[in-house]
Structures are given as C-alpha cells and as structure tokens.
Amino acid sequence: MTLRSSAAALLFPLLFAGSASAQPPAQSPEKVLRMFLSTSETGLDPAVASDNATLSLLENLFDPLLRYDYLARPAQLRPNTATAMPEVSADGLTYTFRIRPGIHFTPDPAFKGVKREMTAQDYVYSLGRLLDPATKSPWSAMFAGVAELRALDRHTLRIRLKAPDNNFLFYLAIPASGAVAREVIEAYPGQAGNHPVGTGPFMVGEWKRSDRIVLLANPDSTAVFQATPGDNQEDKAIAAALAGKRLPRVDRVEVRIAEEFQGRMLGFLNAEYDYLEQIPESMTDMVVRDGQLKPELAARGIVLSRFPVLQTYYMWMNMNDPVVGGYGKDRVALRRAISLAYNNAEDIALLKKGFAIKAESPLPPNVLGYDPGYRSPVPYDPALANALLDRYGYSR
Known part of the structure; x- marks a missing residue:
C-alpha cells in the first residue's frame, strides 16, 4: 500500500x-x-554500492544503457542511453549498442571546465571496472561472462560474451552498469563514492552523510x-x-x-x-x-x-519439532492437514487488514514468468484436512 x-x-x-x-x-x-x-546511504559509487537505499539514489544519478518500463505489465526493458535495443548476433554472443549523442556528464573539476560528452568508451571503462578485482564490486559475478568490451566508434559499443546469457540485458539496466567518467575516478583515488558524477536526470546538490541529501535536476538531462x-x-x-x-x-x-x-x-x-x-x-x-x-x-x-509488491510471505514448519516434525506418514499427513486448514482469506482480512493477495505461486504479479491462471495445488479444504487426521489416528 x-x-x-x-x-x-x-x-x-x-x-x-x-x-x-x-x-x-x-x-x-x-x-x-x-x-x-x-537506512543511511553508503558511498555513491555505482560499481560498489549494493544496498537498496543507495541504489535508489544511484539510479537517478547514473545512466545504464537500458532501463525498465515500470508501467508495463510485467515490467519490460527499454533503451535508456541506447538509441534502441541492441543488435544481437545469431549465436547470442555479441551485443551491439548505438548510444545517443549529446548526453553529457554533470560538471566536475576533473573535466577542467570542458563540457564532457558521454561516449561508448565510457561504458567500456565503467563495465570494465566491475570486472576489475581492485574495485571489489559485488556485481562482478553478473558480468563474469563478458569476453570483450569494445568501442567501435564514438557512439557504438560492442559487448561479446563467453557463452549466451538470457539474463544479460537485465544486468545492463541496474545502477551498477551506469556510465562513469575515467577522469573523475582517477581524480579521486579511492574516493569515487564521495564524488558522484553521472549523466542521470539528477545530480547531487548537498550531501550530509547519514542525514540529508539534496538532488538537483540535471539541466542537461536528455531523458x-x-x-x-x-x-x-x-x-x-x-x-x-x-x-x-x-x-x-x-x-x-x-x-x-x-x-x-x-x-x-x-x-x-x-x-x-x-x-x-x-x-x-x-x-x-x-x-x-x-x-x-x-x-x-x-x-x-x-x-x-x-x-502488489515484490514480497511473498511463507510459513515454515520446524522439521525437528516433536509434534509436527519428522518424516513418518502420520507427520506428513499432519503437516498437509495444517496447510489445508489454514484460512488465507481470514489471514488477509484480519491480520493484513485487506492489503494482501493470496500467493498462488512463489512469483508475485507483475514479475516475468507469473501466470495469472495458475492456482496453488493446496486449497483451503478443512473437510479434507479432517479426513487426513482421521485416517492417521489423530483425535479430534
């Protein structure tokens, strides 16, 4: 809600x-x-930060090649700084992106007063940082399948993979894959998280750590x-x-x-x-x-x-519990009976105050792969629950 x-x-x-x-x-x-x-933000280096609070800031400061269309159902990828979705080779190994010209980094002394355009080489550098052990990026595993990053010209980027990866495009929409400028990273050794300079719709105006952050609209935003x-x-x-x-x-x-x-x-x-x-x-x-x-x-x-939010609540049973635990047929029947007798509708109405929906599967709505027609194989059936208990000798 x-x-x-x-x-x-x-x-x-x-x-x-x-x-x-x-x-x-x-x-x-x-x-x-x-x-x-x-929660308090950590440093604003997209290659290093991984907590939700900081990521919510980074996605407004830095530009990945792709972004999510959050109004699509389910959410879909759209071009961000790319002119279109990439050309993908028949073998699924090579991705070619055309980058929109005229996108500029927000001002920083590292640029020595020059208005700095973002180019394909900036993505080569930025994605390469994720793979550099010195960066210690928590996102490196996602990009471990990259075999080559190459700028074919000022606004054309080619990425070659070691093996096909159907998830790879989704990685190119996370804040970690946003473009940073080499000049900025090198101007502040070990302090990149204190000097966020991107091409996103906002830039940092004020920042008092763990207390207050002010984002200002980027006057050069092309979004x-x-x-x-x-x-x-x-x-x-x-x-x-x-x-x-x-x-x-x-x-x-x-x-x-x-x-x-x-x-x-x-x-x-x-x-x-x-x-x-x-x-x-x-x-x-x-x-x-x-x-x-x-x-x-x-x-x-x-x-x-x-x-619907991307949360699913589960209830677990302790398999070591002397009453419901164990693997005998009678204990399996007891656990099944408990599941069949649990009234999700009452839970939602009384405990969740009506602000929940029954989970028919582990995937919530609006997530890729969610099937609105699928129904859980475990219905609410107290009569069947009692029949199971009767069959295995549980007294009422």
Missing part, C-alpha cells in the same frame, strides 16, 4: 519506485519533492518519458499525462534518513514527506477506514494507491 498526492503522479517514474505524497503547506515556484531513506502501461487505469493516466515530456519533472529532491517507521508515518502526516510506501499492518488504521483512505486525508490531496 502506498500513499501519494495527485502531484506525485507527475514525478520522475524511476525515482524511488512506488510513491506516496502529502500536500505541501504552501506553493513554491520551485518544484520540490521531500522524501526519506529507511524523455516513454512508457507502455498495462491495463491499470491509474498507470494509463500517468502515461498519458507524461507522454513525451522531458524528465525530471521536479527541480529538487530533499532526502532525509528516517529509520523508524513510526517517525516516517508521523512525518508524512505532518507534511514533512511527500511519499510513503508499504505501510505496515499495525499502522494501517492511521490512514484507512473501512478499507478506504480516511476522508480527512483525502481532503488534503493525499491519494492511496494499491498494487
């Missing part, structure tokens, strides 16, 4: 995906989005909104409102660290934050009444959005 104001629907779609926003107390000539991170929404009407409205518009749609993003959810909730309700996501069941009553957003919050311009 996510809360956001109507204004938030006009924000850059890659910015901290899934949003919530409260109406600002007063209009300002500058469009400002106020957000939080649930334009493109999306292919699925059947969701809210997604279609967002796509229609933003179609063909230049990104980002805000001038400034103010980010603070808020590790406690109660503080985030109170901050949101006090209009300190414009966005709140995945409200825990224990706090649902603060914003929802009878399954709907409270009228007093709706009157403030707050919007409630519901969509």
Whole structure:
C-alpha cells in the first residue's frame, strides 16, 4: 500500500519506485519533492554500492544503457542511453549498442571546465571496472561472462560474451552498469563514492552523510518519458499525462534518513514527506477506514494507491519439532492437514487488514514468468484436512 498526492503522479517514474505524497503547506515556484531513506546511504559509487537505499539514489544519478518500463505489465526493458535495443548476433554472443549523442556528464573539476560528452568508451571503462578485482564490486559475478568490451566508434559499443546469457540485458539496466567518467575516478583515488558524477536526470546538490541529501535536476538531462502501461487505469493516466515530456519533472529532491517507521508515518502526516510506501499492518488504521483512505486525508490531496509488491510471505514448519516434525506418514499427513486448514482469506482480512493477495505461486504479479491462471495445488479444504487426521489416528 502506498500513499501519494495527485502531484506525485507527475514525478520522475524511476525515482524511488512506488510513491506516496502529502500536500505541501504552501506553493513554491520551485518544484520540490521531500522524501526519506529507511537506512543511511553508503558511498555513491555505482560499481560498489549494493544496498537498496543507495541504489535508489544511484539510479537517478547514473545512466545504464537500458532501463525498465515500470508501467508495463510485467515490467519490460527499454533503451535508456541506447538509441534502441541492441543488435544481437545469431549465436547470442555479441551485443551491439548505438548510444545517443549529446548526453553529457554533470560538471566536475576533473573535466577542467570542458563540457564532457558521454561516449561508448565510457561504458567500456565503467563495465570494465566491475570486472576489475581492485574495485571489489559485488556485481562482478553478473558480468563474469563478458569476453570483450569494445568501442567501435564514438557512439557504438560492442559487448561479446563467453557463452549466451538470457539474463544479460537485465544486468545492463541496474545502477551498477551506469556510465562513469575515467577522469573523475582517477581524480579521486579511492574516493569515487564521495564524488558522484553521472549523466542521470539528477545530480547531487548537498550531501550530509547519514542525514540529508539534496538532488538537483540535471539541466542537461536528455531523458524523455516513454512508457507502455498495462491495463491499470491509474498507470494509463500517468502515461498519458507524461507522454513525451522531458524528465525530471521536479527541480529538487530533499532526502532525509528516517529509520523508524513510526517517525516516517508521523512525518508524512505532518507534511514533512511527500511519499510513503508499504505501510505496515499495525499502522494501517492511521490512514484507512473501512478499507478506504480516511476522508480527512483525502481532503488534503493525499491519494492511496494499491498494487502488489515484490514480497511473498511463507510459513515454515520446524522439521525437528516433536509434534509436527519428522518424516513418518502420520507427520506428513499432519503437516498437509495444517496447510489445508489454514484460512488465507481470514489471514488477509484480519491480520493484513485487506492489503494482501493470496500467493498462488512463489512469483508475485507483475514479475516475468507469473501466470495469472495458475492456482496453488493446496486449497483451503478443512473437510479434507479432517479426513487426513482421521485416517492417521489423530483425535479430534
């Protein structure tokens, strides 16, 4: 479950995906989005960072070759700095990308006052850093299958693999594969994470570690909104409102660290934050009444959005437990009976406050491979559960 104001629907779609926003107390000539991170950021080097908080910043500072169309169902890859999806050889080993000209890095003293265009060679260098043992990149395993990185000309990149890899294009959409400039990395030895210089829609304006980060719109950003929404009407409205518009749609993003959810909730309700996501069941009553957003919050311009998140909850049984554990037929029957007698509908209604859906498979909706027609082989069947228990001598 996510809360956001109507204004938030006009924000850059890659910015901290899934949003919530409260109406600002007063209009300002500058469009400002106020957000939080649930944990402190680490260094802003895309080759090294791997925590979600930092990645949510990096994906707005650096440009991979590809990006996700988050409104597609399921999400799909689209060109980002590439002019189109790559040409792939018949044997699946060679990928050729054409890179859009006119994309520039944000200013830095390392460029000595020269406006620095991003080129194919920057991707050769950036992807090569992931494979360099000295970088100690946590993403290196994803790119271990790369046999060659070569810039054929200023705006043409060729990547050759050791063996076909159907997942490889997805790796080229993660922040770690974003382009960095060799001059910047070499100008700050061992300190690249303190000097984020990319080509993304935002650049760092202020940064007080573990407290406050301000992102400013990159005036040289060439990004334009493109999306292919699925059947969701809210997604279609967002796509229609933003179609063909230049990104980002805000001038400034103010980010603070808020590790406690109660503080985030109170901050949101006090209009300190414009966005709140995945409200825990224990706090649902603060914003929802009878399954709907409270009228007093709706009157403030707050919007409630519901969509499946990439989380699946499991319940496990302890195989060493003296009651349910063990591998005898009677214990197998007991565990099956427990599964058959578990009422997911009541769990969702009472414990999850209606903000969950039954998991028919390990894959949640909107994930590649999800089959909406598939049904779990374990139904809710108390009668069958009792029959199993009777058969194996369990007393009622």
